[in-house]
Amino acid sequence: MNKEEAVNKGANLSGLLSLLKPSATLEITSKAKSMAASGEDVVILAAGEPDFDTPQSVKQAAVDAINRGETKYTPAVGTLSLRKAISEKLKKDNGVEYSPGEIIVSNGAKHSIYNALQALCNPGDEVVIIHPYWLSYPEMVTLAGATPVVVKTSASSGFKASAEDIKNAITGKTKALILNSPSNPSGAVYEKQDLKAISDICLDNGVYVISDEIYEKIMFDGIEHFSIASLSPEARDMTVLVNGVSKSYSMTGWRIGYLAADTRITSLISGFQSQTTSNPCSISQAAAEFALTSPELEAELEKNRAEYKKRRDEMMNLLAGNEKIQPFKPLGAFYLFCDISATGMSSVEFAGKLLRDEKVAVIPGGPFGEDSFVRMSFATSLEKINEGVDRISRWLEKV
Numbered sequence: 001m002n003k004e005e006a007v008n009k010g011a012n013l014s015g016l017l018s019l020l021k022p023s024a025t026l027e028i029t030s031k032a033k034s035m036a037a038s039g040e041d042v043v044i045l046a047a048g049e050p051d052f053d054t055p056q057s058v059k060q061a062a063v064d065a066i067n068r069g070e071t072k073y074t075p076a077v078g079t080l081s082l083r084k085a086i087s088e089k090l091k092k093d094n095g096v097e098y099s100p101g102e103i104i105v106s107n108g109a110k111h112s113i114y115n116a117l118q119a120l121c122n123p124g125d126e127v128v129i130i131h132p133y134w135l136s137y138p139e140m141v142t143l144a145g146a147t148p149v150v151v152k153t154s155a156s157s158g159f160k161a162s163a164e165d166i167k168n169a170i171t172g173k174t175k176a177l178i179l180n181s182p183s184n185p186s187g188a189v190y191e192k193q194d195l196k197a198i199s200d201i202c203l204d205n206g207v208y209v210i211s212d213e214i215y216e217k218i219m220f221d222g223i224e225h226f227s228i229a230s231l232s233p234e235a236r237d238m239t240v241l242v243n244g245v246s247k248s249y250s251m252t253g254w255r256i257g258y259l260a261a262d263t264r265i266t267s268l269i270s271g272f273q274s275q276t277t278s279n280p281c282s283i284s285q286a287a288a289e290f291a292l293t294s295p296e297l298e299a300e301l302e303k304n305r306a307e308y309k310k311r312r313d314e315m316m317n318l319l320a321g322n323e324k325i326q327p328f329k330p331l332g333a334f335y336l337f338c339d340i341s342a343t344g345m346s347s348v349e350f351a352g353k354l355l356r357d358e359k360v361a362v363i364p365g366g367p368f369g370e371d372s373f374v375r376m377s378f379a380t381s382l383e384k385i386n387e388g389v390d391r392i393s394r395w396l397e398k399v
């Protein structure tokens with residue numbers, strides 16, 4: 001091989017990885033943050049994480065773990081005591097029983113979903129995703145060698161897919177459905193009767209459900225979270241339940257998520273994780289265990305929930321009556337998904353011009369599969385919400 005051939009061979013990098021799209025959420029957020037860092041007066045309504053600090057007692061639990069010397073490798077799937085705590089949590093909060101052997105702790109719920117897809121899929125399989133979807137789902141399905149199949153929903157159907165919609169998307173190649181309730185970006189919530197109908201269709205067709213329940217603790221208006229895994233023993237066996245501490249305990253940076261599933265699935269993931277990442281951070285595991293086993297933190301979660309609700313209502317009120325932007329009322333999570341079709345702009349154009357003209361950062365809906373919407377986050381103060389919506393309203397009068 002001559003030098004030129006060797007260079008060309010070296011440049012022939014992974015075709016699969018070059019298919020991946022960079023995360024639009026991270027891109028616009030980092031642009032807005034760098035504008036703010038250089039002294040510009042930016043209002044960031046783009047955050048995908050709680051603005052509340054991690055509870056002080058959780059931080060202390062991490063310090064205690066360091067001082068006890070818990071700074072070495074743990075089992076690749078997570079410590080037994082954390083998996084026991086997760087098992088108890090799933091029984092208490094979600095009414096579904098998993099032994100610690102059926103639980104795998106990973107570096108965030110995102111990593112758990114990636115692991116689940118790797119364990120379930122073969123090349124050529126299809127995975128059903130409901131629009132508007134969290135933008136990492138299609139990319140992770142592609143990485144597993146499978147094909148994402150998108151079920152379209154609309155604001156008028158509450159951004160929820162019916163069992164019939166899902167049935168119509170299922171083919172002989174369908175391996176799994178990804179469900180996300182409460183949903184990012186729409187805040188839609190599937191209630192028990194919705195899930196029962198969807199579960200029946202999935203069970204009839206041998207389709208697994210990856211149930212992403214990361215926003216479980218951020219719900220409004222008295223609606224309660226329900227996990228599809230708890231419907232029946234059969235539903236449990238066909239579900240990979242994903243959750244974590246990032247959003248509920250304001251612990252996004254600690255990187256602890258988990259999945260619970262039948263041992264046929266967890267034994268594959270256990271091997272996969274042991275050969276790839278090994279255990280998630282030992283100190284973060286101790287902190288997560290403290291969070292999940294401390295009933296006194298409930299009051300703090302309740303306080304945060306009430307604050308999110310206040311902000312959601314304020315943002316909805318401020319936007320009410322504006323013909324150019326129509327928010328969909330979320331029942332969970334901390335995002336307002338807003339219809340901007342009346343402006344005639346694409347979501348990327350809208351977000352780009354708004355940041356340039358008024359220094360307000362929102363996330364375009366395009367990467368979530370819905371280009372006539374933008375996502376605004378209310379994981380920020382009421383003051384910022386007022387200022388941001390004020391600027392948006394002023395700007396919309398001009399465009």
Ligand SMILES: Cc1ncc(COP(=O)(O)O)c(C=O)c1O
Binds near residue numbers: 184244246247257
């Ligand atoms: C729907 C959804 N699932 C999973 C995650 C990832 O959570 P984690 O920080 O635990 O990886 C996010 C984060 O934005 C999300 O919005």
